[in-house]
Amino acid sequence: MKPAHAPADHPAIPAARIGILIANLGTPEGYDYWSMRRYLNEFLSDRRVIDLPRWKWQPLLQTIILTKRPFTSGANYRLIWNEEKGESPLMTITRDQTEALRARAHAEWGEAVMVEFCMRYGKPSTEEVLDRMVKAGCRRILFLPLYPQYAGATSATANDQLFRALMAQTWQPSVRTCDPYFDRPDYIAALAGSVRRTLGDRVPGKLVASYHGMPKRYLMQGDPYHCQCQKTSRLLQEALGWPDGIIDTTFQSVFGREEWLRPYTVEHVAELAQAGQTDIAVISPAFASDCIETLEEINGEIRESFEHAGGRDFTYIPCLNDDPAHVEVMLNVIRDNLGGWI
Known part of the structure; x- marks a missing residue:
């Protein structure tokens, strides 16, 4: 829609919504060598994960580790791969969690709330999902990293990536990040x-x-x-x-x-x-x-x-995955952090 009193050539602006973005670690797109290498390169190049000086770490990573490790990691992923859907179990489960959370959120708040997920490493990336949510009208976004306990190499790097993605937005939404929920x-x-x-x-x-x-x-x-x-x-x-x-x-x-x-x-x-x-x-x-x-x-x-x-x-x-009790925990965390927004 166009703002009231706007000229005829004013760009359309979507109705304002609230976005809920959950973030998981990530997954390779396949267990073949090049898929594994791309994923491991992104993961192991993260300074929150490996904090060695780049001049010391990157030559070792690029010439030795990424030559051998994609084969062994790929063989391990092959043992657990969801062949029916062509994806890793983490992708399948995160999607199931998101769909269950979306159904609960829509039942409570309607279409004014948009629920999506992203991955810190691999796809769907934080950047692409955030951009899609902003274009859909999300003027406020609540970000929930799926890590019960806080760590710099998990929660913090997920937040870092969100903040980097915000830098590419012309009209940045308001953003909140959720505390860890290890003792709820x-x-x-x-x-x-x-x-x-x-x-x-x-x-x-x-x-x-x-x-x-x-x-x-x-x-x-x-x-x-x-x-x-x-x-x-x-x-x-x-x-x-x-x-x-x-x-x-x-x-x-x-x-x-x-x-x-x-x-x-x-x-x-x-x-x-x-x-x-x-x-x-x-x-x-x-x-x-x-x-x-x-x-x-x-x-x-x-x-x-x-x-x-x-x-x-x-x-x-097994992990809590999309168990109803776990979905309820995530929904409670979201409710606690939406105060004043909805």
Whole structure:
């Protein structure tokens, strides 16, 4: 529509809407070498992920790592690929989450709200989705990175990309970013519900809460991720009503030679088995959606580490994904952050 009293040649301006943009990590477009190389290059070139000086890191990345790693990573993605839809499980699940959230949002607020998703790495990119939302009339945008616990390498880099995308907009919308939700009672209740749904009345010898790892140096520099992970585990144990010591907090996906947050999941599960603990369950509270780190790493490498060390019963508890309780958590976070806007 055209503004009132505007001349005949004035460009049309869409009706004002509120945008809700959720962001996930990202995914390659395929598991072939070049798709994997493009994705890994974008991911591993992020200074929030690898903070080494570019002059030192980029030659190593471009000449050695990106020559070999696309083959191994591609083989792992192939094991979990959604061949029917031609995409990774993370893409499928994030789309399902968005569709469920969109249905709930439209039921509550109608067409005045637009719900979309983007990926920090790969497609759909933050830039293209933000541009589409602005052109659709979104004058206010609420940005929700799908990371329960805050980390510079996850939440912050997603926000960075949003801010960079705003720089390309002639008429920038007002923007809010959401706080992490690692200790929200509804999120903890959803986690506890997923444990009970998977295990029933059975209490395993250990529940290993495996979070994505990061260099210990980041913690010492002030990143709150480690502390927020510990609190999530403690609150989950309280919600389940289990005795102290039954939940172990560990960290996975170690990369490079420097020390990362410990204990490492792959080593810890083997140590549990060697100590006679043959019945464990593993949950991944840092992941809002099942992905390569859960479907392949936990159910592959980490399961094998446990079983090879003598473990017998290994149960993986899926991420919350598009479970109605998780969608309700996301909707509650959005409601809390829309104050004064709607």
